[in-house]
Amino acid sequence: MATTTVIECSPPVSQQDIEEILRTFSYSKHIVRNGKHFIIGNGKISRKELPFIHDSFTLKYVDSPFPLCSQEFQAKKSVVKVRDIEIGNGSPVIIAGPCSVESREQILTISTNLAAAGCHILRGGAFKPRTSPYSFQGLGHDGLKLLAEAREMSGLPFVTEVLTPVDVELVAGYADMLQIGARNMQNFALLREVGRTKKPVLLKRAPWADVVTWLQAAEYILAEGNFEVVLCERGIAATQASSGRHLDLAAVHKVQNLSHLPMIVDPSHGTGDRRLVGPMALASLEAGCDGLMLEVHHQPETSLSDKEQAISLEDYDGMLKKIKLLNSQMFVDPIKA
Amino acid sequence: MATTTVIECSPPVSQQDIEEILRTFSYSKHIVRNGKHFIIGNGKISRKELPFIHDSFTLKYVDSPFPLCSQEFQAKKSVVKVRDIEIGNGSPVIIAGPCSVESREQILTISTNLAAAGCHILRGGAFKPRTSPYSFQGLGHDGLKLLAEAREMSGLPFVTEVLTPVDVELVAGYADMLQIGARNMQNFALLREVGRTKKPVLLKRAPWADVVTWLQAAEYILAEGNFEVVLCERGIAATQASSGRHLDLAAVHKVQNLSHLPMIVDPSHGTGDRRLVGPMALASLEAGCDGLMLEVHHQPETSLSDKEQAISLEDYDGMLKKIKLLNSQMFVDPIKA
Amino acid sequence: MATTTVIECSPPVSQQDIEEILRTFSYSKHIVRNGKHFIIGNGKISRKELPFIHDSFTLKYVDSPFPLCSQEFQAKKSVVKVRDIEIGNGSPVIIAGPCSVESREQILTISTNLAAAGCHILRGGAFKPRTSPYSFQGLGHDGLKLLAEAREMSGLPFVTEVLTPVDVELVAGYADMLQIGARNMQNFALLREVGRTKKPVLLKRAPWADVVTWLQAAEYILAEGNFEVVLCERGIAATQASSGRHLDLAAVHKVQNLSHLPMIVDPSHGTGDRRLVGPMALASLEAGCDGLMLEVHHQPETSLSDKEQAISLEDYDGMLKKIKLLNSQMFVDPIKA
Amino acid sequence: MATTTVIECSPPVSQQDIEEILRTFSYSKHIVRNGKHFIIGNGKISRKELPFIHDSFTLKYVDSPFPLCSQEFQAKKSVVKVRDIEIGNGSPVIIAGPCSVESREQILTISTNLAAAGCHILRGGAFKPRTSPYSFQGLGHDGLKLLAEAREMSGLPFVTEVLTPVDVELVAGYADMLQIGARNMQNFALLREVGRTKKPVLLKRAPWADVVTWLQAAEYILAEGNFEVVLCERGIAATQASSGRHLDLAAVHKVQNLSHLPMIVDPSHGTGDRRLVGPMALASLEAGCDGLMLEVHHQPETSLSDKEQAISLEDYDGMLKKIKLLNSQMFVDPIKA
Structure with a gap:
């Protein structure tokens, strides 16, 4: 090196x-x-x-193989601002919302309920990467407009995924934070393109990538001048013996040792099983990550995508109560009510 | 089938x-x-x-490939008794102690402190399976005597590992519960031998075994007439991308769907990292397992084995407080003080 | 389903x-x-x-989750033509060349030597996906021109990777076959874009993707009307126990059972180790795949990328002799001399 | 270290x-x-x-974590003799036979045919480790007697598995080489017991063990004074993406760099699929291992165990022809006819 x-x-x-x-x-x-x-x-x-x-x-x-992302370059931990919300300041941040924006009613219902329950940032997919070309591909531009309306009503800034370089300008025109999905972690043209915007970027980890390779992907964004990057662990590949996915919480400490970038955890994709979302959300915060990304749906059983891992608004509420119980001082300000 | x-x-x-x-x-x-x-x-x-x-x-x-262990054979969940302690009755059980018995002072210090902090069963290795033939192999018979003395003083029953069929009678003469380690999950002669005793057995999962193969190993014990088997998840093999081990919490639900046997989780071996023991202990109980197995040492940094994953008595205390916070009603009776 | x-x-x-x-x-x-x-x-x-x-x-x-790619839709095996070369007609096809086009001299030397030794299609990267933004990123458009010149001189058609939708038109203007790299297997915008061309496409498998997910990615290309798709196995993620990568030859039979698309194997990326390229090339053909993709360099030790896995022209020659020994009748026509 | x-x-x-x-x-x-x-x-x-x-x-x-097994201790490669057969002398050795001894007729038919086709050592299980307690567990002592009779008739020395320390004396009384199966790679009492015999030992690799852990297991045998150890790669755990098992051929070079012990490969267990046995047998020898272990049955479809991976005598013959083709000089002496 x-x-x-x-x-x-x-x-x-x-x-x-x-x-x-x-x-x-x-x-x-x-x-x-x-x-x-x-x-x-x-x-x-x-x-x-x-x-x-x-x-x-x-x-x-x-x-370092990722000089700008490294602790050697910047010892002080970065704090990334999404409108007024700070990620990485020591108080965990909760990003929640449906997998996909499905309708006006759906996104407004979920976002207003999340804001009431306590939430920092809304998530919701407008452009959806789907394994099958025949699956619901998201509402696209219309989805972005609905997210903007939900932000207006709920007061929550929103993060949404961008799939391809040509869409970056459009998505950045609406969103408060741009998400790079796990499948695109090494879509280098896309990384460069979001690196040229001023928007904060949420970079998910690919299921086969070790932490070093992930940080090298983040380096593509920083190398274009955009330092507002938040890493998001979302579960990596497991062996045939496994009963599910492998949410790599040891990566929290590894990233903290190697980089100044904030890191959150997505226990929804990370487990693929709504019964494990709550347990692993608590474990992630206890492990010291900077926040959570959660799939929440007002009617999980009718969700058009990721049905098995979305939790209900009631479960969200219960989970939040437990989080507050364990982190009494942490959630006073950022989460409402 | x-x-x-x-x-x-x-x-x-x-x-x-x-x-x-x-x-x-x-x-x-x-x-x-x-x-x-x-x-x-x-x-x-x-x-x-x-x-x-x-x-x-x-x-x-x-x-079922494991008829006696299956839900089809027995729908009602089994409760395994280790002296007065019931595993599987809905209230989680904590098994804690050092990796190995190292000295009289060590095991008495740890066991009395654990009893005071709240603990159900003491763990401690007398016969140790070690990757290298030149590593500390445990105190053997002397270790069993020290564990019996620790039981006397602390009031905690104890579980300890047995490595080979010829030792089963000796170990069963002291221990309240026999542990079959992950490396021996398919040591069929040993499984049969503990199956012929009346002692409860703690069967750890091998790091490459899926849940079905694990239950088939348990079936060897039940097939000899010993139904007092508790399963223990302790982390499975992970991919090269992983930052550590893969504690398979999805297995909790899988086992509950397939079998009537109780199942506990060992987040110490399961993570190999003391910083993750507490987070994963909470997650395991939230996922609904029947108890925990934890490596605790009064001076973790001087531990003769598994130094990186043993937590201190102080950390144990802190963890227990959080567990009680989340499971208020659960720990009134079984854990003292 | x-x-x-x-x-x-x-x-x-x-x-x-x-x-x-x-x-x-x-x-x-x-x-x-x-x-x-x-x-x-x-x-x-x-x-x-x-x-x-x-x-x-x-x-x-x-x-089927990938209807157009499935055997149910088309029982007869597809034959994909790259200029005069048929992939999938029963006679294995060899694609060989350097990881990257590095210079005029390099690509002309390698391609003319390959043509003389026996080879069907030239490979060489002009746009290179690299883990680090500071690594050599390929010669780009100039690399395409050099590949065209090498085709002129050697008579070999060429395949080269395209990284992002906006480059598809440019690359398709030069190349005889478009390669989608492992990192881009689920870059759906890119899959759709190459699906709208008439060019044959070589679709590499992502290191975490099972065969079904891979075929669903191929379905994106077919669903746009381009059926000229060849699958390429290139090694998947391995466990921590592994000494290297996992070249999944069982996938050859799995693909043959599920799909009509031809499938080749890349033992260079699939092993990452030049000592295993020859052995696994033989094994791949013995397993019944439709061809090989090999990294060959006239001076492997000076290669600007993938140094460890490129074989020399001499090794290529030796390997080809062994292949011919085992498949005497197969190589009479397609491979020269 | x-x-x-x-x-x-x-x-x-x-x-x-x-x-x-x-x-x-x-x-x-x-x-x-x-x-x-x-x-x-x-x-x-x-x-x-x-x-x-x-x-x-x-x-x-x-x-070294395995001093006696290491190259530092002994630079010269060990040659292990099984009666007259040398393993590790540069000429590959073929061990072949059925998974289990099933009947007198079966083992005599197979062994005499193997001897005629060309083979060095017979394999066959008398004590079988089986995932289920209700599966065929082998003929035990009777199986050993049949193997001895097959040796008499065919002239082939034989290797067979020993499962538990108490059986070592019995099995060593018949067998020319003792096999430690993958499940028992860390059955330390068993390793020590075979270490106290003078018999050559075939030590299979556990599916979750890296090469260093495997060599540390071998060290248990050498540390008792028995240096006649041959390592046998038999496939390691794979990821969920995999279509089968992961035969780790890169381990051949790793072992050769670290140890003086000979190493063979078992492509039957290593792939679990008879269609891949031949291809991976060739690849293993091309990679430079010291021999092969193969499951061969005269009627594979009726085999009582490992039905999917046993090859027929005809396939064995065909495979041997290809092996001889690639290693013309190697098989003149050791393999008959």
Whole structure:
């Protein structure tokens, strides 16, 4: 693993300077973030070899396969803001909602109930990745409009999945946070495209990816200048002996050791079984993750997708009571009522 | 899967009758339990084909690869008694203690502290299965004596592992419950030997075994006449992507659907990481298992085995408080103080 | 699993009629292939319920999660043509070449040597999916031009990967076959886009996908009207116990039982270890697959990507000799010299 | 991983000296092999700390979790002799026969046919480990007698499984090689017991064990003084995505890098599918293993156990022809005809 050199430029250099650096040293990337330039090179470059760079610039040498995501680059934990909601500030965040937006009535019912019960961010799929081409593929643009209406009524910001680069602009026009699904964790064109927006991104882990590969996928987003990334564990592949899926909670500590990015857990996909959603939600928070993503439906049995893992509003309520019991001080502010 | 015929004989037939049945029908097993005879045959045998059997005998036809363990054979959930402690009666049972008995001081310190904090059964290894022949192999017979002394002082019955058939009589002479470890789940000679005792047996799941194979291993014990079997999930093999082990909580529901045997969960081996023991202990009880098995050490960092997964007595105390918080009514009686 | 009704319309109905069928019966798809319309519906619809359809229309009821890919829909094995090369005709096809096109010299050297040694189709990456954003990402459009030049010189048609929908038109303008990589197996927008071309598609299996999920991904391509799909097994995730990857040769028979699509095996990615490429290439052909995909480099140790698994031209030659030894009659025609 | 010190004593010291060394330095083991004493200690002990040891003694410092099995201890590859057959001498050895001895006719038919076709060692189970207590458990002692008769008639030495320590003396009285099955890989009492015999041992790999854990199991046998151990890969656990089992051929190279012990492959259990036995047998030999273990039955469809994976005598013949084709020089001597 080669050392990477990251140049943090403050005040910013001119575009011309950057291009000269890139030309001279064949650096692999240069990105812009908050008016600061970062140029990432393979190998350790000394300040002497960079005579033209400003004295105030900081040079960081990072030994990591995901330099910008690494603890070496940034020791302080990142806090990602989705409107007013902070993810990673020590108080767990709950993202909840249906798998898919199915109708106006459905999404408004669920979102207002969630807001009343206590919830930070609404989730709901408008563009749905489905294993079969003949399954319900989501309401698309109409779904985005309904989510916006639900946000209006419930006061909850929303996160929704974007499936392909050409849709990023459209989805980012509505959503408060862009979700990259597990199947797209290594859809690099899509990662780059959301990396070029200013929207927070929720990056799900692919079921076969180890933590390092996952963080390298996140690096694609940061390398384009978007540092507002939240990781989401959602269950990995299991062996033939297993009775279900493998929700990898040990990854919570692994990510915390390696990266400054916040990480939440989705026990709905992570277990695929509504009877285990509550137990694993509690375990995830006890393990120290920064929040949960939950599939909740007002009539789970009629859900058009992920029927087996959606919990009812009543179960959501019961789960929240237990969460508050264990984390008494934590939920005073962010969750209403 | 062939149908199995099980004959429940009450009042018992003579040994001679049984041998005639076996001779005539090439039945594969006959077992004695509580003065009742069970004869298990492959295939569905009608009463007409058994003219000599008593009218009061019951014939059961079971379609299961593990007939005696199955729900079809016995719909009512089994309750296994370890001295006064009932496992499977709806109130979760906590088994706790060190990986190995290391010294008199160690086991007495831990057991009296556990009894004070609240605990039902003490665990501790005297005969230790170790991956390397050069690792500490346990105190053997001396360890059994120390466990008996700890029982005397703490009032806690104890479970300890037996490794090989020739040791069963010795270990059963001391222990209140015999543990079959994960490595020995298919040590069939050992399963048969503990099946011939009257002692309750704790059968751990092998890391590569699915639930059906595990129940078939339990069937070896029941087929010898010992129905006092408690299953213990302790983590199965995971994929290369995983950050640790895979504690298969979905197996709790699978076992409950298939079998009448009680099932507990060992989050210490199941995670191999003390930071996850508490979270997964809560999740296991929330998932509805019948109890926990926990590695607790008064000085985890000096433990001679399983150092990474043993929790301290302080952590045990904290975990118990959370468990009681979530299961207020459950722990009034069985756990002291 | 619901039955699917497929209506094969010959002669074609009018667009208006099709829309009426789709509207009336909530049919999910209609595609045109070889001048025939196929209308795909969920559920079993009898001819009586479709009074307006032509007598010459065929109704097929398919019980499969991937109706168009299934044996029920088409019992006869498909043969996919890549220029003059037939994949699936009983004689195995060898696709070989470097992981990435690195330079003009490199691709011309390798391709002419492969053609001389015996090879059917050239492989080489122009757009490379890479785990790290700082790794070599391929030569892009320039790589396509070099592949076209290599085809000119060697006479070998070529397959190359396309990463994102917007590039499909460009890549299809050069390549004889489009590859969908393992990471993109469920990049549904991409699958649909290549489904709308007339180019043959090589669909790699994702490392966590079972055969059914893989065939459902192929169904996305067929459902757009492109039936020219070849499946490629390339190794799936393994457990922590494993010493490497798991090349799933049992999938060859599973696919042959379930689908009419041809299937090849890539032992280079499938093992990740050049010492196992030859052994597993032989095993794959012995298992009855329709061909191989191999990474070959004239100087494997200098390869810019997948260094560990590329074999040398000498090793390729040796492997081919063994293949011919075992399949004496098979390689007379398609492989030169 | 601590360094291990191995003292090789030649000429042998007195038992008294050995006990003093063990007492003084907390050495964990002393074994006798070929008239030499080996004393094994944890930690690096210098010659100065051992003033009383003879100048001619050799001190070896081994950094390995399985010191006696390691390449550091013995660089030269071990050759294990089963009567006249050498395993590990560069020429692959074929062990073949039925899963279980079922009848006199069966085992004599199969063994004489195998000898005629070409085979080195006969396999056949007398004591069978079976997942269900109601399955055929083998003919036991009678099976051993039939195997001895088959050896007499065919001229083939035989290997058969021993299940429990108490049977070792009986089985060793008949068999030329003792097999430890996958389920018993960590049955440490059994490993020690076969370690105390002089018989060659075939140690199968457990389906969840990595190579290091497997070699540590072998170390139990060597640590008792029996160095005649052959490892046998037989397939490890696979993921839910897999279509079958995972035969880990990469383990061949891993073992060769780590250990001096010979290693063979069992593609019958390793695939569980007779259609893959031939392909994977070829691949195993091409990967460089020291031999094969194959399930062959004269009437596979009537086999009492492992019906799906046994190949017929005809298929065995065909497979052998292909093996000879690829390894022309190898099979001249050891395989007859």
